[in-house]
Amino acid sequence: MKSSSIQTRFGRRWFLGAGATxxxxxxxxxxxxxxxxxxxxxxxxxxxxxVINDLGGNAVDSDMIELEVPPISDNAANxxxxxxxxxxxxxxxxxxxxxxxxxxxxxxxxxxxxxxxAETKLKVAQTGxxxxxxxxxxxxxxxxxxxxxxxxxxxx
Amino acid sequence: xxxxxxxxxxxxxxxxxDVKALMRHPMETGQRKDAEGNxxxxxxxxxxxxxLGDRELVRAHWGASISQNPTLAFRFTGANEGDQIDFSxxxxxxxxxxxxxxxxxx
Numbered sequence: 001m002k003s004s005s006i007q008t009r010f011g012r013r014w015f016l017g018a019g020a021t022x023x024x025x026x027x028x029x030x031x032x033x034x035x036x037x038x039x040x041x042x043x044x045x046x047x048x049x050x051v052i053n054d055l056g057g058n059a060v061d062s063d064m065i066e067l068e069v070p071p072i073s074d075n076a077a078n079x080x081x082x083x084x085x086x087x088x089x090x091x092x093x094x095x096x097x098x099x100x101x102x103x104x105x106x107x108x109x110x111x112x113x114x115x116x117x118a119e120t121k122l123k124v125a126q127t128g129x130x131x132x133x134x135x136x137x138x139x140x141x142x143x144x145x146x147x148x149x150x151x152x153x154x155x156x
Numbered sequence: 157x158x159x160x161x162x163x164x165x166x167x168x169x170x171x172x173x174d175v176k177a178l179m180r181h182p183m184e185t186g187q188r189k190d191a192e193g194n195x196x197x198x199x200x201x202x203x204x205x206x207x208l209g210d211r212e213l214v215r216a217h218w219g220a221s222i223s224q225n226p227t228l229a230f231r232f233t234g235a236n237e238g239d240q241i242d243f244s245x246x247x248x249x250x251x252x253x254x255x256x257x258x259x260x261x262x
Binding site: 036038039043077078079097100101102104105106107108109110111113114115117118119120121122123124 | 176214220222223227231
């Protein structure tokens with residue numbers, strides 16, 4: 001029967017197409033897990049809110065994040081920052097400096113087996129807040145602390 | 157220029173490995189000017205990755221506000237003394253650096 005054979009062929013093509021789409025969708029999260037791409041536009045964003053929005057928006061204050069920043073930064077080109085997240089299933093730690101031309105300094109991706117801890121040194125343009133933004137169980141949390149800059153130092 | 161790294165990895169009695177890495181890099185923001193007033197082009201590390209064989213230990217994306225000669229410290233579990241950690245990084249000019257370290261008892 002002519003009509004049913006057309007239907008079958010249409011059906012098979014639809015099935016193949018759907019299969020290919022399913023494969024592509026299934027492959028996507030694996031590739032993201034294998035190597036997260038650097039979000040260049042988030043690094044060039046010029047406001048803390050814009051960065052947090054890009055990271056997923058709406059970060060809730062949390063005392064489960066330990067953030068160590070010196071209250072006074074004598075050397076603003078070398079400000080040590082330590083972030084330790086006690087939030088279960090922490091997968092990402094981002095560090096932002098409020099008054100820098102581009103607030104986002106770093107994103108650390110934390111796979112299973114790695115402790116949700118990151119330490120580095122930053123340039124801080126002027127007195128203002130340093131933020132730790134943590135992603136845990138797919139939700140965003142934040143903690144901030146002020147550091148006072150005694151000498152301008154973003155230059156270094 | 158392939159950058160070199162100084163890395164230390166110490167394992168505690170509880171099995172936590174404490175890793176500290178130091179890279180030699182100018183980390184230029186692109187916002188400074190030289191003595192003649194010409195802008196100094198941006199030159200900074202954009203990505204650092206630490207691996208234990210096939211296992212990714214940490215991946216970091218950086219902006220230009222990380223300090224000159226940057227440091228990175230992290231901690232992980234599930235390794236043995238003598239295991240090798242491989243670091244690699246790339247900067248915004250595509251220049252690469254790498255380094256390895258063997259885990260020592262702390």
